[in-house]
Amino acid sequence: MFEITVEETFSSGHALRGYRGKCENPHGHNYRVRVALTGPRLNSIGLLYDFKQLKTIIREETERLDHQYLNDLEPFREMNPSAENLARFLFERVRDQLQHNPEGVTVRTVTVYETDITAAVYSE
Numbered sequence: 001m002f003e004i005t006v007e008e009t010f011s012s013g014h015a016l017r018g019y020r021g022k023c024e025n026p027h028g029h030n031y032r033v034r035v036a037l038t039g040p041r042l043n044s045i046g047l048l049y050d051f052k053q054l055k056t057i058i059r060e061e062t063e064r065l066d067h068q069y070l071n072d073l074e075p076f077r078e079m080n081p082s083a084e085n086l087a088r089f090l091f092e093r094v095r096d097q098l099q100h101n102p103e104g105v106t107v108r109t110v111t112v113y114e115t116d117i118t119a120a121v122y123s124e
């Protein structure tokens with residue numbers, strides 16, 4: 001199997017509902033998102049997937065979150081905007097955009113870093 005990854009960054013505010021501690025108060029993160037795609041075959045020019053195309057998909061999704069207060073955006077009005085939930089949300093969004101891909105490429109993991117040393121990973 002082959003795997004490729006692309007990273008993107010965005011900066012947003014959030015507050016964790018129900019959390020007892022500092023993170024229940026509004027605060028910001030410089031988030032880093034890492035999307036890994038996997039698949040068994042390469043195309044005719046030796047690529048699993050075009051990095052540029054993947055970057056465009058990720059950027060479209062992170063642009064919607066950039067410089068926003070995440071608690072005010074769907075689906076985070078109800079769902080806590082934790083790194084874990086952000087990872088699942090972005091996984092589903094990127095997967096939906098890959099559905100038309102005929103090469104059998106799938107999303108393997110989405111990792112959301114809240115800081116350099118803390119991250120949540122979602123996979124299915």
Ligand SMILES: [Zn+2]
Nearest residue numbers: 014023027029
């Ligand atoms: Zn936080």
